[in-house]
Amino acid sequence: MKNAYVNRVYDNLEKKYSHEVEFLQAVHEFFEAIEPVIDEHPEYEKDAILERLVEPDRIISFRVPWVDDEGQVQINTAYRVQFSSLNGPYKGGIRFHPSVNQSIMKFLGFEQTFKNSLTGLPIGGAKGGSDFDPKNKSEHEIMRFVQSFTTELSKYIGADEDVPAGDIGVGGREIGYMIGQYKRINGPEAGVFTGKPVPAGGSLGRTEATGHGLIYFLRNMVEEVGETLEGKKVMISGSGNVAYYAARKVTELGGIVVTMSDSNSAVYDPEGLDLDTIQALKVDDRERIARYTEEHPDVTHIEGSVWDADIDADIALPCATQNEIDGDQAQRLVDNGVKIVAEGANMPNNSDAVKVYRENGVHYAPGKASNAGGVAVSALEMSQNSIRLQWTAERVEEELETIMNDIFQNCVEAAARYGRELDYAAGADIASFENIVTLMQIHGAV
Structure with a gap:
């Protein structure tokens, strides 16, 4: 600089x-x-x-005491970083993962502020979470932790003040517990969380939104260089909601999803993965992705990071977590034919990786643009809660597609104004x- x-x-x-x-x-x-x-x-x-x-406007940190199934009191640390309300109520997800610390919450809140601004919707930026690890916890342990977490968090949030959503480790189940505890303390204010289960006031299409939005942005990128997704081989990391629904949309548009992963390993099939099996394992049952080979023994199982494997592909969609791709891994992608990288997670490429993409002419989309679909539909959920109506899934999907197309066009025009076509x-x-x-x-x- x-x-x-x-x-x-x-x-x-x-x-x-x-x-x-x-x-x-x-x-x-x-x-x-x-x-x-x-x-x-x-x-x-x-x-x-x-x-x-x-x-940030403010950083709130607090302890979360809870009782495990053995009767032992456990203590976790939690944060809410309310970064900016310039554009509206604070808006951003809650993450439960052992890696959560103040630095990660600040980076996510910072990114969220600009991501939310790109949607064109009236929402500010925030992020929150705890170093609580939901893996290997019972249903009751998760509920007790979430209730304790929400008891303290409820002092700082509200439908017109700060509206959290889910993130890594926080899905519809956890949001449901948060709503229940919030109502117990403050009364029936349904609009204080988004990503809610549909019967509890959630929006149709919210679960799919980040993954679908990523592919709408990707489709624009591909069309900008005069091509289509038809027949393109696509590497995807992760196997949660973002990765899974991105994979479904890629397949719907004619692409071939050749990899998916979880925190331990990945599976690779050059002919395309069976997404029904992925759904049964990861979406329905929360099993390890390695079990995919039980039904598909001819598929390659990769220990460790999918980005360390030599895989021929046209497109890479990192959808797992921050800094999952470093410079060496990015160079491997380039050497294996990847021409487009679009982020489905928040900052999954580190600075060295981004430098490799630029030096090699790879078209690269950052998460603040390409994965904005989730928060966009969260804002639409807020609108539906405010007017006490629920839109059809088709209307939500149309709104999402329009928002992602607009974000793409705004990025193109802003870059061109400064000679960065x-x-x-x-x-x-x-x-x-x-x-x-x-x-x-x-x-x-x-």
């Missing part, structure tokens, strides 16, 4: 939060993209635009930054 103002703000941030690696990575990548905008607007320094941009990462950062700066100027020095 060459701009003196950008460098000064980043250097100060690095000194202050040197231990928050993920947060610093997200900010550095963002600053690199928006530097040309700062060059054109020296007045932003006087208004402390960047300094205000990188500090088809640089979707730069376009997403620039477009969202311009949106947020406009709101900052409207609101004044707050």
